Amino acid sequence: MPASEPAPKSESAPPPGLPRGWVLGGLGLVTGGVLALHRFVPNTPGRLGSLLETFLFWLGPFTVLLLLCAAARRSRTALIALLVPVVAWTASFGPLLLPGDPPGARELTVLQHNVADDNADPAGTARALADGGADLIALQELVDPALTVYRRELAPRYPYHSVHGTVGLWSRHPLGPTRALDIKPPDIAEPWQRGLRAEVRTPYGEVAAYVVHLPSVRLGATGLASARRDESAALLGRILATERSARVILAGDLNGTVDDRGLAPLTSRLDAPERGLALSYPAALPVARIDQVLARGGTVARIRPLPATGSDHLPVLARIALDMAPPSGG
Incomplete structure (x- = not known):
C-alpha cells in the first residue's frame, strides 16, 4: 500500500500559533x-x-x-x-x-425641522408640521416667498411666532421678548442670521427657547470640513454660559450628532435625548441625526422622526419633561 499523502493545508488556516478567527x-x-x-x-x-x-x-x-x-x-x-x-x-x-416613559405632567413637545430653502411644497410641509401637535415648532431655512406660506398655514394653531433671519419659532403659548443671536463665524462676510432666543410663557413657567442653524459641514478628500460649524457652536456655547433661565430648550439643525466633539460647547451645557434614535438626514436614507433638541432644567424623554416632507431633512419630535419651577426669587 502506498503511503498516504498528507492533506493539503487550508488556505484560510491561521498562521502558526494564532487561533482560528x-x-x-x-x-x-x-x-x-x-x-x-x-x-x-x-x-x-x-x-x-x-x-x-x-x-x-x-x-x-x-x-x-x-x-x-x-x-x-x-x-x-x-x-x-x-x-x-x-x-x-x-x-x-x-x-x-428602550421604550420611553409615558407622558407626564409639566411636559412640552418640540418639533424641529429644517424645511429646506428649495422646498417645492411649503404649504404641505406646514400642514404636516401643524398636524404633529407640538407645543413649539422650530424651523430653519425660511426664505421668501415660502416664509409667507409658513406664517399663513401655521397661524391658526400657532398664534405666536418669531422669525429672525432664516430661523423661526412658532408656539401655542405666548412669547415674551425675542432677540437675534450673533453666532456668525468671523470669516463669513455676507449677511447671515441663523439664531434666535425667545421667552416662552408655558403653563408650567417660563422657558428660554433657542432656535439655531449651525453652518454646514462637508466631507472631502482632506476629511471633514467643519471649522465654521465648530466656531458657530463655540459662539453659541458662550451665549448659553450666560443664560440665567433655569429652563432652556435648544432646537436646531446643528449639522452634527450629539457624539461629535465639535458640538461639545453645547452638549456640555445641555442634555441630549435619553430615548430614541431619530435619524434625520438625508431624508431619503437617514444615516445620522443632525437635527437636535437639547434641554436644561428638563429631560428630553424621547425623540422620534416624523414622516418626510418636501425637505431633504426629516422632522423630529421631542418630548421634554420640565423640572419643577424654582421658587420665586430663588
Missing part, C-alpha cells in the same frame, strides 16, 4: 476600542475624530456583521473578542432603543 477577533477589539475611547482619536488631520463620531452608531451594525462571520467560521476566539464592541456599543446606544 484571529482577524475577526482583532477587528472586534479595535472596534470596541474605538467605541469606548473615541474621544482620544485626534481631530487632526481632517477632523478625523469628529468624522468618526458622526458615524459612531454604525459600528453596531458592523459588529453584527463580524459576529455573523465569526459564527460562520465557528471561531470561539472571535466570538469572545467581539463581546468587547457589543458591550461598548450597548453602553453607548442601548438606552436610546
Whole structure:
C-alpha cells in the first residue's frame, strides 16, 4: 500500500500559533476600542475624530456583521473578542432603543425641522408640521416667498411666532421678548442670521427657547470640513454660559450628532435625548441625526422622526419633561 499523502493545508488556516478567527477577533477589539475611547482619536488631520463620531452608531451594525462571520467560521476566539464592541456599543446606544416613559405632567413637545430653502411644497410641509401637535415648532431655512406660506398655514394653531433671519419659532403659548443671536463665524462676510432666543410663557413657567442653524459641514478628500460649524457652536456655547433661565430648550439643525466633539460647547451645557434614535438626514436614507433638541432644567424623554416632507431633512419630535419651577426669587 502506498503511503498516504498528507492533506493539503487550508488556505484560510491561521498562521502558526494564532487561533482560528484571529482577524475577526482583532477587528472586534479595535472596534470596541474605538467605541469606548473615541474621544482620544485626534481631530487632526481632517477632523478625523469628529468624522468618526458622526458615524459612531454604525459600528453596531458592523459588529453584527463580524459576529455573523465569526459564527460562520465557528471561531470561539472571535466570538469572545467581539463581546468587547457589543458591550461598548450597548453602553453607548442601548438606552436610546428602550421604550420611553409615558407622558407626564409639566411636559412640552418640540418639533424641529429644517424645511429646506428649495422646498417645492411649503404649504404641505406646514400642514404636516401643524398636524404633529407640538407645543413649539422650530424651523430653519425660511426664505421668501415660502416664509409667507409658513406664517399663513401655521397661524391658526400657532398664534405666536418669531422669525429672525432664516430661523423661526412658532408656539401655542405666548412669547415674551425675542432677540437675534450673533453666532456668525468671523470669516463669513455676507449677511447671515441663523439664531434666535425667545421667552416662552408655558403653563408650567417660563422657558428660554433657542432656535439655531449651525453652518454646514462637508466631507472631502482632506476629511471633514467643519471649522465654521465648530466656531458657530463655540459662539453659541458662550451665549448659553450666560443664560440665567433655569429652563432652556435648544432646537436646531446643528449639522452634527450629539457624539461629535465639535458640538461639545453645547452638549456640555445641555442634555441630549435619553430615548430614541431619530435619524434625520438625508431624508431619503437617514444615516445620522443632525437635527437636535437639547434641554436644561428638563429631560428630553424621547425623540422620534416624523414622516418626510418636501425637505431633504426629516422632522423630529421631542418630548421634554420640565423640572419643577424654582421658587420665586430663588
